[in-house]
Amino acid sequence: MDWLFKPWEWYISGPLIAFTLFLLLIIGKRFGMSSNLRTLCSIGGAGKTVSFFNFDWKLQRWNLIVALGVLIGGSIASNFLTETSIVNLNPDVVSDLRNLGFESAGKDYMPSELFSNTVFGSLKGVLILIVGGFLVGFGARYAGGCTSGHAISGLSNLQLPSLIAVVGFFIGGLVMVHLLFPLIF
């Protein structure tokens, strides 16, 4: 049982993500997390003024319940299934990140510089979270899906649009990390 409490290797995790896709397909649902954000807008009343959000959100209730489950799953995993949450990064990455000012690299699961409550004392940190989140939400809907909907679900369905979207994800990610990170951090 020791393995359960250690970080799960890719060859365990990848097939288990595919199994999640299987479970959703076999109960007649699609695998895609970003559509929940559209549902949240609709619940908030955005459908009154913007037609894109004017749909019966109750049909998407199932996916919000999945999202709630993911939240509970994250809590179970971090509180009961994890001995140490240190991510074992490539040492080159640790020294790169320390040079960028991320002292927590190699010591934690998430950079405490951005994801501990001290971030609220830093205007730059808060702006990074806001801009990053905005791009994720805007981009996912513009592209019609995110990592789960396009990279996993869509590629599994051998859809060309999903391949184009995934190429886009990587162009964006590479530009951010290689060109913009040195300017931001």
Place this chain on the structure above:
Amino acid sequence: MRSILYLLIGVFFGIVLFKSEAASWFRIYEMFQFKSFHMYGIIGSAVGFGIMITQLIKKSKVKSVFGEEIIIQPKEYSIKRYLLGGILFGLGWALAGTCPGPMYALIGAGYFPIVLVLASATFGTYIYGVIKDKLPH
């Protein structure tokens, strides 16, 4: 009853996201630096098995456990929206280090500032809805 099923599938997925470290900001950075096989292994093997599962379901015309037909609607073909939307998503994915699934797992794990990322992602979705007719698709 079905709600419990949805919840359990979500719990399972949340545990996998956290334990695989796919929810870690550091792992996303490392992936875009090409310094580890970990994330490529996860996505690659998920897609490999996913292709088998999806094609088998389509070919066998198997019904869902509730007896409904399983229909996978293909996405409408275009390049602009997928490429442009994808690039914007990728910029955010690398900066916030999280995508719309792991966000919930991280909130559950107690990383409170992710609530701000989720709120902002919801706002981003809203703005897309407002200006979508003016964007190339």
